[in-house]
Amino acid sequence: MRVRIHRGAREIGGSNIELEHAGARLLLDLGLPLDGESSDPACHPDIEGLAGGGSLLGLVLSHGHRDHTGLSHLAGPDLPVALGAATLRILQAASAFVPDCHVPANTITLTDRQPLTFGPFTVTPILVDHSAYDAYALLVEAGGQRLLYSGDLRGHGRKGALFERLLSNPPRDIDTLLMEGSSLGRLDPDRTFPSENEIEARFHALFQETAGLALVAASAQNIDRVVSLYRACKRAGRTLVIDLYAAEVLAATGNPRIPQSDWPGIAVFVPHHQRVRIKRSGRFDLIERHGRNRIYAEDLAAMAPRAALLFRHSLLPDLDRAGCLTDARAVWSQWNGYLRQPRGQALAADLAALAVPLAHAHTSGHASIPDLRRLADAISPRWLVPIHTFAPEQFPALFGPSVRIEQDGTWWECAAGSYPFTPSHPSSSRRCSDQACASNRTGLGGSVQRE
Structure with missing residues (x-):
């Protein structure tokens, strides 16, 4: 499975990820940059077949914030758009008051931990805590490889139990964790946000x-x-x-x-x-x-x-x-x-x-750095790729040798290279050997033997 971040490798906002396997493609989010206008062609990603036809099979929206959905109007009316049922209803409600609020026409409903199939891709949404209601992390599987896209998430909101559930029952054997880093560069590494x-x-x-x-x-x-x-x-x-x-x-x-x-x-x-x-x-x-x-x-x-x-x-x-x-x-x-x-x-x-x-009186919709470290330790990905952050260069010092910094617009392999992950906390009991990580691909919520 190949991956290309169109926008988000070095900025917060405008998130857009393209996946390719066996000649088929899938999009994750189609967001508007924080300082952009939806009508500005300079903000529009260069995605073949976005208006319709070709090998593009669908668009999956992690949640309803504009920096993840604000360019979804560029998708043609025949392209399936998957999003949470409540997210769709909120967009419909907002459209009566917000002139440029786009409501997708050809929709598929996401349900927590229920897989969807788009050609060779299997997408499993995982409900998470975020300031947007009905937000999901997205597990994508294709060709025996597994990518987990965190979307936007946190652990200090009123749905913080969802974050703890993800830590205690994470998807296993993840080749690439695309993890948001909104708090990097604006929060000290040991500080947490108010609840x-x-x-x-x-x-x-x-x-x-x-x-x-x-x-x-x-x-x-x-x-x-x-x-x-x-x-x-x-x-x-x-x-x-x-x-x-x-x-x-x-x-x-x-x-x-x-x-x-x-x-x-x-x-x-x-x-x-x-x-x-x-x-x-x-x-x-x-x-x-x-x-x-x-x-x-x-x-x-x-x-x-x-x-x-x-x-x-x-x-x-x-x-x-x-x-x-x-x-x-x-x-x-x-x-x-x-x-x-x-x-x-x-x-x-x-x-x-x-x-x-x-x-x-405010707290962030995004995870603090200590919670991001807990997430990375729980997932133990082969590679951790920063997204939704202005500070990708800070990831290696915080998350170790598993970090791979990619560039906007560049294709890369989901599972390229060896298995370098070591937990960011020395006291963590999660250790991963190449032998253990190459075996027991048990699926969502399964278990893996660790040495």
């Missing part, structure tokens, strides 16, 4: 200190964060206020344990720009579906000292006009790098002009 429980506690403390409305700038598609926010609101005696977009995304999870628009302690506020969009599109069903707990601007102003709003910059004019910002506090609950970009700078300036202080 979602800690973010919940931070929210609660900030709410206790805030006399007026709490404006929490978080992504509605970060379901873990919405859960943390809802739990903090309950602890602080505040109502969580969401807009129609967030209400639709939460409903699209299909999970009855996720907060919904008709739950006690939740209110739905429809800002002006969403009312305009609904009138133009005729989607009055959205208001009907989420109308049970609907409130209006005057209601929000009255309940502001006892409310927290899932906030975006576009809501600020409505809040200002309604007089909701007296003693308000904003809480930034996303990657801080966004605040350094023009849109983030504009938000910070507008908040400052309105005398709304800005606090921070």
